[in-house]
Amino acid sequence: MLSLALLHAHGASAQTVDLEGPLTLKRTPQLQETVPQALRGDQSSFISGERISGQPDLQTEVTGNAQLRRGDTVINADRLSYDQPTDLAKATGNVRVNQAGNEYSGPDLELKVESFEGFFNNVRYRFLATGGHGDAQRIDFVDDARSVARDATYTTCRREDYPGWMPAWMLSATTLHTDTEENVGVAENAQLSFMGISTPPFPSLSFPLNSNRKTGLLPPTIGIDNVNGVEITQPWYWNLAPNRDITLTPTFMSKRGLNLSTDFRYLEKGYNGEARVDYMPDDALRDRERWGIWTSHSQTFDAKALGLSSFSGSLNINRVSDDDYWRDFSRTPSLTQRLLSSDGTLSWSKGDWSGQARALYYQTLQDTTTSSTIIPPYNRMPQVTADYNKYDWHGFDVALNNDFTRFDSNPLLQYQNSNVLLNQPNAERVYSQATISRPFLTPGSFVVPKLLLNARAYNFADPLSVRPDAEAYGKMNGVSSATVTVPTVSLDTGLVFERNTSFFGRSLVQTLEPRAFYVYTPYRDQSAIPVYDTAANDFNFATVYTENAFSGNDRIADNNLLTLGLTSRLIDADTGAEAARFGIAQRLRFSDQKVQLPNVPTVEKGVGDVLMGAQINWTPKWGLDTTIQYNPDSHRSTRNTLSLRYSPGPYRTISMAYRYQADSTPGAGDGNKSIDIGWQWPLNDLWGTKDENLGPGRGLGGGRWYAVGRLNYSLIDRQMTDGIIGLEYDGCCYIGRVVLERLTTGQVTANTRIMFQIEFVGFTSVGTSPMRTLQTNIPRYTPLRQPVLGPSRYTNYD
Missing domain, CATH: 2.60.450.10 (Lipopolysaccharide (LPS) transport protein A like domain)
Structure with missing residues (x-):
């Protein structure tokens, strides 16, 4: 050879080259993928x-x-x-x-x-x-x-x-x-x-x-829907620039007419966002014009010019033409949401201070097929906050939270009591909470005393009309302002014990963590104060050790209670991963809790519900999570959740969940009992086809069938509420998908459609893509093909 x-x-010969000194290697972090033209x-x-x-x-x-x-x-x-x-x-x-x-x-x-x-x-x-x-x-x-x-x-x-x-x-x-x-x-x-x-x-x-x-032009899609009929969609994509693009998507629906969707995305230096507008000039289903607008914008500003540490803003708009939009257009960015929020926010920070100015507006979509309505939340026009947080100031943690909000609602919110409808006026509210705590921490214990002072003042747009059952009836009826100041003291203590142990031949560290949390808040009559942004906290391990039973700032619960809890964890001695966690907690009230939301009875003193929970992740394949809320007086559980997951490998996952929620009051009919099952599994396992190691996001090899789906069944109604079931076939260079979807869009209505797609890998796809449906609804679903970085030319180096 x-x-x-x-x-x-350029014509130079080897004899004209003058090499000065020996050749040396040039340092570079990577080989050049492309040779520069020069x-x-x-x-x-x-x-x-x-x-x-x-x-x-x-x-x-x-x-x-x-x-x-x-x-x-x-x-x-x-x-x-x-x-x-x-x-x-x-x-x-x-x-x-x-x-x-x-x-x-x-x-x-x-x-x-x-x-x-x-x-x-x-x-x-x-x-x-x-x-x-x-x-x-x-x-x-x-x-x-x-x-x-x-x-x-x-x-x-x-x-x-x-x-x-x-x-x-x-x-x-x-x-x-x-x-x-x-x-x-x-x-x-x-x-x-x-x-x-x-x-x-x-x-x-x-x-x-x-x-x-x-x-x-992107590949056209054809689908069948029980509401829209036959759908034919022909998207057109315009790559405006490396950081901007727009997609125009006309969709013809045989039962309804033509809908045009425009989606614009941008990513600039300092700001980015997306705007989508849908417009249907004449909907034959509703005999009217239909439209929807969804935008999101985020931006950072020059904070140093204003003497700030950070300064940013955001703008989000979600608006549709009518109440039936959530039911008729279930594949919009808001999906089947009936509460659409639009807001603009400016956020800032400087040192230990931070805050924001915000305007928030809600559009509430009612269900026109039933008599039940959603009470629209109040708009915040505007809301201004200023927060101060200082940690370890001479051993103390100090916080000051300030909030001014103007609550505005076009339809008057109403509460019903004994067939009497009473209006709740718009208002301005100033809220401030000062907090000081002194943590005492050791490797095996903690003691955290805390003092809080909550103060708020209201200025009502109309004189207050107090409910007759309120304690303050007569005293506050007709007033135009109100103030409430409530102090709170709490003490959070706990111990952490550890020991080395082993289960099933596995070395573990077991902890035993008893905890006691005491909170005292004196009673202040707040029954006449309207409720603008407040709801009862969910009862779980995250809220059982908190000072207030409510979220929002219109109610500060009177408390004289002690919460006792015990947690035990099993930690892998080699990796530090948590293999299991078990917990139990219960509240002991020394006095009745009188402060409540309207039409909610007083919580009597005594022993409260027992909260029990367990999380087990013994191996990456198995996962178990359960929570039980047990009432010792009725000897019945009021809420149970149990979820089980089995994921033995890529593209193999099965999840099951059981949920039970008792009625809020006997005969109320607002409880829930359901079973939820989701899965993705290769059917080739039934006849023993071995997997191929093709790398992440490449499937398990050609010639394989996959079953996918999720079913939600109501045990109370004895019917399927939502359901997705389908098949995927990986033909190596093509993927076939067929998915049947049924989504409940009301108490007596549902949207059913069938999606069929053939994806020619690396080329194009034909049909209606079910990928968004599968990824949104099936826990841990993994697409058979995922975008990966293009291979280097050195992977095929000759």
């Missing part, structure tokens, strides 16, 4: 083969295992001639070209190596980025990024080495233009074949050569 190095630098003319050509002849600096002939290498281009052939003045290489016999990882092979080639300009006859090619490959009668190389193939085919199906092999899908075109710089392919007079079935010819069809965005 002989080799020869030729210096190709350096291509300065690269040397390396030629090797069994026999080399020719004239220096003019022409070189190589026969037998001939190879020419320059930069990211390598040419291998049985015979090769290279004319250095014209930079023209001619190769014949088993010609193989590797250009930055893209491969071409055929009988003969003519190519200007530096500009990568020439042609290749009867060529077989393969692109590195997508794994797409095919054959062509001839490929003309325009430059190192652009080429034109004649009578070409293209597919991403893995080529099998046996006679008569045909890919599952294949694109045939009279002319195929490829541009690896823009990462786009354009096929003229194209025809797509799948499983022997061919589409009619397309005059022109474009497709991406990698996962980057590309301007053009």
Whole structure:
């Protein structure tokens, strides 16, 4: 084997090179993926083969295992001639070209190596980025990024080495233009074949050569919906800039008409966001115009110019045309939400201070098919907060929280009591809470005494009309302002014991953590104060050790209670991972809790409900989480939750949950008892197909079926409330999906649709994609294909 190095630098010869000193390696964090255009003319050509002849600096002939290498281009052939003045290489016999990882092979080639300009006859090619490959009668190389193939085919199906092999899908075109710089392919007079079935010819069809965005028509989708009828959607994508794009999506619904959706995204220096507008000029279903607006915007400002540590803002708009929008358009950004919030916020911080100014407006969508209504929350127009937090100030933690809010509601909120409807006026509220605590911490114990002072003042837009059952009836009836000041003292104490142990041969550290939490808040009559932003806290391990029984600032619960709890954890001695946690807590009230929300009875003194819970993650495959709320007086549980997860490996997960919530009062009918099951599982496990290690986000191998779904069944109503069930098939180079979805959109209505999709991997997809539905509803669902970084050209280095 002989080799020869030729210096190709604009006519310079090897004799004119003056090397000063020995060659040294240049340090670089990574190899160059692309050779800069300015350096291509300065690269040397390396030629090797069994026999080399020719004239220096003019022409070189190589026969037998001939190879020419320059930069990211390598040419291998049985015979090769290279004319250095014209930079023209001619190769014949088993010609193989590797250009930055893209491969071409055929009988003969003519190519200007530096500009990568020439042609290749009867060529077989393969692109590195997508794994797409095919054959062509001839490929003309325009430059190192652009080429034109004649009578070409293209597919991403893995080529099998046996006679008569045909890919599952294949694109045939009279002319195929490829541009690896823009990462786009354009096929003229194209025809797509799948499983022997061919589409009619397309005059022109474009497709991406990698996962980057590309301007053009996206694949159309066709779906069937019991509300919309047959849906035909044809999106058009416009890649405005690397940081901006817009998608226009007209959708024709056979039962309703035409809907146009516009989605604009942007990512700029200092700000980013998205805006979507849907418009239907004439909805045959409702006989009116329909529209929806959803926007989100975030921005950071120059905080230093204002003397601040940080300064940012956000704007979010969620608005629709009518009450029925949530039911008729269940695939909008707000999904089936009936409470839509729009808000603008400015946030700042400086040292230990932080705050925000906010305007918040709600749109409440009522269910027009029933008589039940949702009480709309109050708008906050505006809300201004200023908070101070200082930790470890001479051993003390100090906090001051201030809030001014103007509550506004167009429809008057009403509470019903004994068939008497009473209005609640709009108001301005100033709230302030001062907190000081002194933590005493040791490795095995903690004691945290805390003192809080809550103060709030109201200015009502109309004179107050107090409920007759309120204690303050008569005293506050007709007043236009009110003030309340409530102090609170609490003491939080606990111990932490540890011991080494083992279970089932596993070394563990077991903890025993008793905890006692005492809180005292004197009674202040607040029954006449309207409720603007307050609700009862959920009873769980996160709230059982808190001073107030309410969220929001309109009620401060009077408390004289002691909470006792015990937690035990099992911690892996080697990794520190928590294998299991068990907890129990119970409250002991020394006096009645009189402060309540309207129409809620007093909580009597004595022993409260017992809260028990367990979280077990003994192995990564199994997970168990359960909570039980038990009433010792009635000897019944008032709420139970049990969830079980089994995930033995990729694309294998089963989750089950049981939820029970007793009625708030006997016969109220607001309780819940349901079973929820979700799964993703390869059906090939039934006949023992072994998995293939294809890497993350690549599935388990071709020829596999997957079952997916989620079912929510109400044990009280004895019916399925929501359900998703489907199949996925991984054909290696294509994925087929069929999913049936049923979502409840009211007490007596539901939306049912079927989604069918064929995804030609690395090319395009046809049908209605169920991916959003699967990812939103199935716990731990993993797509069979996920975006990954494109392979380096060195993964296919020749």
